[in-house]
Structure formats: C-alpha cells, structure tokens
Amino acid sequence: MIDPQIRVGIAGLGKMGLVHAGILNGLRGSRVVAAADPSKWARSALGELTGSVEMFTDAEDMIRSAELDAVVIATPVDQHVPMCMACVDKRLPFFVEKPLTTDAGQAEGLVQQLRERRMAHMVGYMTRYVDSFVKGRELVRSGCLGPIQRVTATIYVSQLFRRGKGWRYDKTLSGGGVLLSQGSHLLDLLTWYLGPVARVNGRVQSVYSQEVEDFAHIFLEFSSGVTGWVDSSWSVRFRRMVEITIELQGVDGNLIVTDDTVRLYLERGFGELSPGWNVWNAVDLYRPVEIDIGGPQYTREDAAFLDAVRMERPGDIDMDQAIHVQRIVDAVYTSSAANGAPEEVSA
C-alpha cells in the first residue's frame, strides 16, 4: 500500500524555507500545501506563482488552521520556540531550522514538553547529512583511532566585511552571531562525534557587527575527558563557501574531515583500513538522491524528518541534542563576558 502524501506547511519563505519547500514538494512522499511569511512580497510571489499553496501572513495562524500533517519552521530564530510550542499544542510534527533558540532558557518549557510526549520533531543541523561528516563519524565510532587525545576544529566563511543588514545581526532576533548561526553546526558535529561537552572557555569578538560576534575562539572539555579547541568566523578572507575542518588525534592515528574529503592516518591496520593514509574524496563518498535542490544533504535531512513523521517518533536530531548545543553556546558567551573564565555547560 502506498502511504498518502504528507501535507507540509512552511513557516518562513527565506532561503531555507524555499529550499525545504522545493524538496518536500518534489519528494514523492510529501507535498507543500501551505506557507506563511509576513512579507507581502514573498507571499504574493509564491502564492501567485503556484496558485495551489494556501498563503498565510502569520505562521501560528497557519499552524492552527491549515490542514497539515507536518510543519517546517524556517523563521528568524527568536520565533522558533513559540512556533514549536504551537505545533506541540496541536500535536503536529515539526522540523525547526538551527539554531533552536536565541538562548537555552527560552526553550526549557519546550524541551520538558517533548520529554513528556514522544512526538515527531527534528532540528535542522544538516551537516550531519553531508557525506564526508557521516564517514568521519563512522570512523570515529569504529575505534580505529584508539583513545582520542585531542580535537581541533574550524568553521569559516567570507561573508561579512561591513555591517550586516537583516535579522541575523540583531541580537534580539538571532540570539548571537557567527558562533550561534554557523559555529553551532560544528558544535553539533563534535558532540555527535565525541559526546557531550562538560565545560568551556570562550572569547568572542565583534569587528564588523555592532550587536553580535564575528569571531569566536573556544576551548572545550568533553565529558569523556577529551579536550580541544574550536575557531569560528564569517569575516575571514578566501573562503568562497562555508568550510568546516575537524581534526582528531588518537593514540593510533589522525583523522581530518572537511566538507568534501576524509583523510585518515593509521599507525597500524584496522579491519579493512590499511596502515598509513586512507583517503576518501567527494566522488568516492557521493550517494545520489531522489531530488537534489541545493545539495543532497538537505534531501537526506528532509527524508529523515519524513521518516520520523511516519514512525511518529523523534527524528535523528532531537530536542535534547539541540538544547545541548545551545547550552554550549550560552556557556561560551558567559565565559567570554568573564574574560574567558571556565564555564560549566549546564546539564
């Protein structure tokens, strides 16, 4: 028997809202039936062009009144939690873009509600679906590196070289700068690889922005005892696209994972892995998808969410994982305000 298509509503028609709308409308298992955006321009453009999508000014209005099976929340960050709560109230499965919230405190009630009701939801840390990072985790979890000694990681892009316009640079709406907006992807990957973080020392720095940080430097200590550092900026030169590099050193080898390549050095063979260098490039790692709009990782992410909706359970990246990333970021801001003093990440 063929499942009926999952009817999706899109809250927020910015760049990510459009990408999710394209994918979820393109995949055979789902279709977009409603969308909401306060901008008359975005609403009339998409509404006029499609004709078949019911348009709303207010996303909470859409969540309450449209006939939906699932919602994608791709609004500015400060609206994420209220939208998620509206979905929880209707027991409507939801996907919310990263970062989850402007600060962990705002989301405590939501986290509690979702622990009590095991309903379908997912948070959009899409780098977990990039082929190279998937391979990297598989290698870390295989134990081939032996006990991990240290980790260093960076996330950079050439994006901001003058004061930015729009909600991302307004702390009330975004919650933070490059660390929360982009660095959170890296923190999510690191906790996915190495488990929770226990404490941090952090320094953030604003060069072009008035309210949010453009640079963040962090020293991390994981609950497992592994230590390392993270550096994050959207104001560095020569990075045409967002670039992540994670380097792990273990007793038995080194692992370097970037957005397109995985390089593993082993002191001795491990299963099918040979001693010396083992390298996988983007072509080796590529897996096709049903429809590609903006990268296969977004399709896999949306497919994982649809699976969660069908199975009526939390998706791969649930609220507990997302709130942990948020608490790490909050701890970095607190530490930075205290000149880099050590700060515990609340449990």
Add this chain to the structure above:
Amino acid sequence: MTAIEPIDPIIAGHNSFFGVDHLSQTRGAEKAEKFANVENIVGVLRLCDDIGVSAVMMSTHPRAAEVSRVLAAQSELVSRIRIYPLVPYIQKYVRGSNEKGLANLIFDTLGQAPLGQRLALMLKGGKGVMHNDLEQMLRLLLDVELLPFKNLKLGAVFLHDALTDLALGLGLEHILTIYRRHVEETYGVQAGLTTKNLPLLRDRLEAMGWTNPLVMASLNAAGFYVNPSLEQCAETVRRPGLDFVAMSTLASGHLHPDEAYRYLGQFPEIRSVVVGMSRREHLEETVQTLRQHLPWLDNRGREEPCPSEIRE
C-alpha cells in the same frame, strides 16, 4: 525572429577561474590564486582558441565583469570566442541572503538595472506584485545578471541548477518558460537549463510542451552529481529529443580523460561537452582524447540547430 545559431560542440569550463572545485575547496582556492591575474585567464582562452575550442562557460562571478573587459580589448580573440553565461552566480545569493536577507538582496540587485527599466518596475511594484510584474522582475534580474557580457558574443545562456531545480521542486516550471522566452527574444541565443535532476526535468519540460530543450547536466561513469541514478540519467540522454550538454565529465578530475570519454562515447546523442581547464598543460591532450571518443561532436556543431519550440 532571426535564426538561432547552434551551440559549440566543445565548451571550455570556467570553474577554475573563479576558485570552484567540487572535489576540494582547498584545491579551488589554489586555482583562484593562479587565476587572480585576469591576464592568465585570457591566456588560457587563447590556448583554447588555438586548438579549436572557441567557446567558454562564464559564471556571473563578481570577477566576470573584469574578465569581460580584458577580453573585449583583445579584438581578434573576441571576434571568435563565444561566451556561455551561467546565471546567476549562486554563491552571491546564498551569502547575500545570509548577509541581508533574500528580499533585500533581490531589490539591491534590481537596483543595478538601467534607470528606465527600474522606474517602470517600481511604478508597477507600487500597486502590489501581480503576475505580470513578477515576470517583468524576473526578466530584469536576468538582464542585470547578463550586464557584464554586453560587449561579448554569446553562444547560449544557461540557468544555474540551483534555480532550475528549485523551480522544479516547487512546481513552478512555468518560470522556466519565462526565462526561455526572454533569452531567446532579447539575446537571440538558445536558453539552456542546468540541472542535477535530469530525468525529472525532462519529464516536466515535455509535460509543458517543450521540444528539444537545451539541458546541461553531469554525466560521468562515477555517477558524481548524477541523480536519481546513473541508469536513469543514461536512459534520459539516449531518448531522442534532448539537446544535451554533458558537464562534470571527469567527475572533478577523479576520472582519467581516456576512461571518462570512452564512457561518453556510448552516447552519440550528446550535443556538446564542457571541458575543464584546470589541467592547462594537458588541455590539448584532453581535447584530443575527447574528439577521438566522440568523433561526431565537431560535425554536429555545423548542423542546423535542433528546431526547438514551446508548444502550447
């Protein structure tokens, strides 16, 4: 309308000029350094011209205007070379929408249009965005994207896969018809589409009544950037009625030219091939290998163009 000229059989790729490398961002940055001097780009184009490749893809990268200016000054070269713009430069929209939001970015881009056209749009825009205005706006955005190439000879225009595929996903294929009409009517060249979803695009275009669409997509034995499967894409290319341009044929340098072009040799339906220029010293050998395995390419280029139309 004047007859539209056929596209070139071999088109030089532009990625390395602008630091694009799908295999490695590090390698891309190294290439960007090598081509930081625009004279080096013109040098490679001259080398291409010497071996009979007088066509080059060109994204509307911020540096495209500079390259075009230098190229326009080379009178004998510019009379032979045809440019294949790939619009828009999508990283500008990704980074720009992160920096200032999608709507601000679009309005800023429209701000670069000639004053008369801008005023006409604003007058209409004041009454709310109606269908005709949207069409007008899309046309204007295209004109702005193509401004850097105004003194050069165009071979065809290609729409970036991010936009083609977004339109496909959203079920807004009729935007593609607006794009095609505008390019054909205003620039007198074929309007190509780039896609990462070839079988799906072809089905949708045929459902809209397009015949012989000009489509560029990845085709390589490694299946790199080929969705939903190499088998389905191969079948789509083989079915007559598609003006197909093969790209990523070496899977970003992962495949050796001999192996890669032997594979493409199975597809006599291929109209044209995009050849990367990152291996400058091997360029002549690469093109020779391509001509050996796809001997029909150069003859195909001289044929009449496929009569393409949008049936309604």
